[in-house]
Amino acid sequence: MDRNTLLLFIGIGLLLAIASLIGYLLKRRAGGTENPVIDNLNARINAWWVMVAVIGIAFWLGHTAVVVLFYLVSFFALREFITLTPTRRSDYPALVAAFYFVLPMQYLLVGIGWYGMFAIFIPVYVFLLLPILASLGGDSTRFLERASKVQWGLMIAVFCVSHVPALLTLDIRGYEGRNLLLIAWLVMVVQLSDVLQYVCGKLAGKRKIAPNLSPSKTVEGFVGGVALATAIGAALFWITPFALWQAALIALAVNLLGFFGGIVMSAIKRDRGVKDWGHMIEGHGGMLDRLDSVCFAAPIFFHLVRYWWA
Amino acid sequence: MFERLFAHAITGAARLITGARSLWLGCAPVPTKRIYFANHCSHGDFVLLWASLPPSLRPRTRPVAGADYWQKGAVRRFVINRVFNGVLIDRDRSDPSANPLQPMLDALDLGDSLILFPEGTRNQGDGLLPFKGGLYRLGQARPEVELVPVWIANLNRVMPKGRALPLPLLCTVSFGEPLSIGPAEAKEDFLARAREALLALAPEQA
Known part of the structure; x- marks a missing residue:
């Protein structure tokens, strides 16, 4: 693992530590009363620790x-x-x-x-x-x-x-040996967009954006989450082969794709009469619930990078 | 020792392939004397149901199986007798004077629970076949035993009849509310009620 990757994972660790602290404080403020939203939030944060650890170990072990x-x-x-x-x-x-x-x-x-x-x-x-x-x-x-x-x-x-x-x-000139960081950037930006859409929606969400397909998604969550995640994607341009403005545009593209991926996969779930794809990730649902946005963002991101950089 | 390892291997494999999820909807997994009665589509049914129980209940919960199938060959005999401690019944009634339910009654009297497939044979279609009368007669003879409907979902897709390679799809095992037979309830009425209770646990077919 090179220095940038290590820095990135330390940053993610700090972020999660802050999230866990907030989750703990919310839980304590609620006292003994049951609050399903806070419990679900804490379950989600705990699952994030596990997912980040699994990805971290894979990065450390290498490409295979x-x-x-x-x-x-x-x-x-x-x-x-x-x-x-x-x-x-x-x-x-x-x-x-x-x-x-x-x-x-x-x-x-x-x-x-x-x-x-x-x-x-x-x-x-x-x-x-x-x-x-x-x-x-x-x-x-x-x-x-x-x-x-x-x-x-x-x-x-x-x-x-x-x-x-x-x-x-992908062979990117001047970026040899650092392709893992492209994966880290993509997964991080898209997943943060999901998280920030959830947070903005919970804090300020009023108008539903697609009530028949995905009742939890709101206009406020969509705008806030996509804008913030795009800003973070741009700010992380130093781990990518992109310039700042390029990173911002690509982040916007993958976040929009991720958002619509969530809507499409949610429409399929609604049609099949279920709320979640599965139960393997505590608080999140199934693998596909966590992955829906990545599914839609990954191929387009791959081809954008391949066409202009590789 | 070897039997226990074998049991762990089989239940472990069943859970790994199917991601088996137990839903205790109508009762809790407690060591009450019970007859779990379930839908039957595949030879894997009793293994999956057995694996869906907490480990502490497994040794005292015994699958009821047809002697004609399980007595053939040393491997089958070992699996059903030593690993699962199954209760074998004579489906062909080779001795007409013997009560075919007697082995099950003996097991219940020892304090064991049973896993029973009241359709009597594997169902190749959707839904449920009509129930055989054994469930009713057992419930009447031992009224203190809880009759628990159990729906095993999706296993017919994991292991279709006549196919060797299982598909790794997710299965759910739903445990419903225990039934008991009413004081004046006729056999046909109870069997229809039990069948409805089991079907009510099935997820909607597309």
């Missing part, structure tokens, strides 16, 4: 560990997605292929840095392979719907997420 970490993240996300998506008995071959072939293959391609393949593997080859596998069962009931759902799950949970570790494959 980061690829493996996101492989696992994709696995948990895909499993949550397919669990909530009704499939039929005849989808079994397609689902086996999704979990045991497509998922490892995509990360293998990212791991060996074969851009020409990992960028089209799922959108082209798997897109054609899955309906072929689904047709083997001879079951035409809701065929298009079923084939689309498995494809969509793989695009979101595997293809999109894999563009985070894919940042390690």
Whole structure:
């Protein structure tokens, strides 16, 4: 780990320590009375400690560990997605292929840095392979719907997420050996945008922005969270290959994508009649609840950087 | 010793693959004498239900299984007898004079709880098959035993019949409110009520 990475993690640690302190004070002020909002806030902060620790260990271990970490993240996300998506008995071959072939293959391609393949593997080859596998069962009931759902799950949970570790494959002149910081910047800006939208919404939120799709999101939270996270992304330009104004623009782009990612994934949850994708992260819900914004931001961020910097 | 390791390995694998989540909706996981009755889609059903119980309850909670299937081969016999301490019943009624419920009554009289699949066989479709009468007769013979409906969700997708490789999807095991048989309740009425109570725990099908 180089000096900048270490500084970054110390900064995140301080931020979390402050958050934990605020959570503790709020809890004490509430006294013995049950307050679900404060309890949920503290559960979220505790889960953040764990998530930051896991990412920190992967960074410390190196590139392979980061690829493996996101492989696992994709696995948990895909499993949550397919669990909530009704499939039929005849989808079994397609689902086996999704979990045991497509998922490892995509990360293998990212791991060996074969851009020409990992960028089209799922959108082209798997897109054609899955309906072929689904047709083997001879079951035409809701065929298009079923084939689309498995494809969509793989695009979101595997293809999109894999563009985070894919940042390690970019050769950026003058930025050699520091690509991990690109991942840190992206994940931090997008996640802070989520957190700050939540905080601004809880403190000042009045007008709902998409009441039918995501009832907890407000105009005030959206504007405040995106503006603050964009400012932080710009202020962190020194860990990226970007200039200050470039960092601000890119931060704005990924924050807007992250916001709409949250809305889209929330619409799917509403349609399936659930509040959370899963239960694996205390206070947050499932892996996909924490990841929805990253799913939408990562591929675009990857291509922005690749087009102009690599 | 080996049996306990084996049990840990099996329940550990079941929980790892399915992320098994237990929802105690209608009762608490306490050592009351109970018959857990559940929907049956897969051979993994009783393993997952057993793994969803707290470890302290597992040794005294015994799956009821068909002797015709589990007596075949040394591995099956070892698993059902030594690992899960199962109660084997004679589904073929090879001795017509014997009471087929007797092994279950004996187990209850020893203070054990049972895991029972009242559909009698694995259900390949949605919903539930009609219940067999054993649940009613057991509940009548031992009225102090709590009859707890348990819905196992999604396991039919994890292990479809005739497929070897399980899919790593998430399963939920929901424990409902205990039932007891009314003083004058007829067999058909009770079985229909028990079936409704179990179906009420099922998540909506799409």
